Amino acid sequence: MENAKQYFEKTKLNPPRPLTKKFIEMNINPQKAVELGCGAGNDTAYLIKNGWDVIAIDVEDTEQMILEKLNSKEKIKFEFSKQNFENIDLYETNLILANYSIPFCKKDNFKEFWKKIEKNIIKDGYFVGNFFGVKDSWKDIKKDNVFLSKEEVLKLFEKNFEIILFEEIENDKQTANGNMKHWHIFNVIARKK
Secondary structure (H helix, E strand, O other), X not given: OHHHHHHHHHHOOOOOOHHHXXXXXXXXXXXXXXXXXXXXXXXXXXXXXXXXXXXXXXXXXXHHHHHOOOOHHHHOOEEEEEOOHHHOOOOOEEEEEEOXXXXXXXXXXXXXXXXXXXXXXXXXXXXXXXXXXXOOHHHHOOOOOOEEOHHHHHHHHOOOEEEEEEEEEEEEEEXXXXXXXXXXXXXXXXXXX
16 A cells, blocks of 8 residues: 555656557547556546546545546546456446556456456447566566466457557566566557457
């Protein structure tokens, strides 16, 4: 919890994630979105400011932090739900946004969690998010979390999605808390068939 508070404090003024910006640049008609692991709410606020209605989900209560980013009209488009991924109740939606959050699902619960994500994105809806790869340096430290190979990530989307963007990124950068780490990330934007 203390690490989470520090993380939210350090990231609350960050711009929206590049993947979220790329999605907005696609000019999809704004509808209903769910953000998984919304954290300080930068992406949630960005979606709302671009016309989306958003249910923001996080295991920590960051609702107030997000409300501070929204004006009175925008607040009507916002809902917060405090949940963990292992027992999550999802809602049918046009978009599920999951930046740097899915890997923190406990790996034993990941298959069930992914089924819920897939089921709740409606036809022609979108998944926008990323996964940690097997070369990520946290793989040896965070043994309960989800790390996938390129083939495993692609397999998640092969049946029910059309992949619009797929990027594999490997680099050494600081975390929000200032620690260096080797990142191995797969970014995905996919449309449900």
